[in-house]
Amino acid sequence: MTPFKGLNRVTSPFGPRTLNGRRENHKGQDSVPTKYPGEPLPESAWQVREVTGGTVIRIGYDKSRGNYVDIRTSARHFERYQHLKSIVVKVGQKVSQGQLIGVAGNTGTGTARHLHFGVYKVGANTDHYKALKDINTLEQYAVPPQQWSGVPNALGTYKGNDTLDTPPPVNTLKTLTIGPMSAGDVITLENMAKDLRLRIIGEAMSGVGTILTIGPMSAGDRVTIAGKAAELLLPVTEK
Numbered sequence: 001m002t003p004f005k006g007l008n009r010v011t012s013p014f015g016p017r018t019l020n021g022r023r024e025n026h027k028g029q030d031s032v033p034t035k036y037p038g039e040p041l042p043e044s045a046w047q048v049r050e051v052t053g054g055t056v057i058r059i060g061y062d063k064s065r066g067n068y069v070d071i072r073t074s075a076r077h078f079e080r081y082q083h084l085k086s087i088v089v090k091v092g093q094k095v096s097q098g099q100l101i102g103v104a105g106n107t108g109t110g111t112a113r114h115l116h117f118g119v120y121k122v123g124a125n126t127d128h129y130k131a132l133k134d135i136n137t138l139e140q141y142a143v144p145p146q147q148w149s150g151v152p153n154a155l156g157t158y159k160g161n162d163t164l165d166t167p168p169p170v171n172t173l174k175t176l177t178i179g180p181m182s183a184g185d186v187i188t189l190e191n192m193a194k195d196l197r198l199r200i201i202g203e204a205m206s207g208v209g210t211i212l213t214i215g216p217m218s219a220g221d222r223v224t225i226a227g228k229a230a231e232l233l234l235p236v237t238e239k
């Protein structure tokens with residue numbers, strides 16, 4: 001499960017980061033919904049879904065978190081959703097996995113509209129059920145994403161391992177044939193393809209250089225790859 005239905009893009013992973021010149025430990029994962037190739041991003045894509053299922057234990061607002069919801073998902077864990085534009089659940093309400101809890105916004109501190117999602121474990125030696133009702137007074141441990149759902153913690157796009165997510169339409173995938181090019185340009189484009197997790201499906205030598213065929217890939221990746229090829233003054237064919 002991911003908080004947004006469809007494709008999600010991690011804009012700031014969990015863990016140490018530098019923000020406004022300051023080192024800090026980012027206790028959650030920032031993400032935004034992202035569109036399928038060629039599709040507009042509707043407002044409904046910003047709807048936030050409960051990732052695990054549980055009970056709403058707190059709804060609040062503060063200057064840094066904005067509007068936020070805490071949901072107890074087990075005896076010792078709760079999830080926090082920050083910067084929400086609106087919240088449609090109430091304290092005490094049980095919510096199931098996938099249920100709409102609100103809409104992501106840009107409340108609190110943030111540079112752009114996004115969802116901050118974090119999983120916390122409360123401190124040991126406490127009555128955990130009671131403790132979760134008063135989580136402000138407790139030590140909270142942020143749980144790395146790998147420990148809660150296997151959702152990748154890297155910058156970029158992921159689909160989650162999520163049965164509710166709809167895969168992007170296959171018919172929009174295309175391959176790009178680029179070149180002829182120099183050995184240096186081959187390395188540049190192959191590295192770029194690797195970063196985007198794209199396959200090189202053809203590498204042909206001609207008298208004037210190498211011709212690469214990369215793909216199949218989404219429209220977004222085509223913009224990235226073809227943009228680089230244009231920068232390197234290389235001819236591109238789309239198929």
Ligand SMILES: [Zn+2]
Nearest residue numbers: 028029030116
């Ligand atoms: Zn964040």
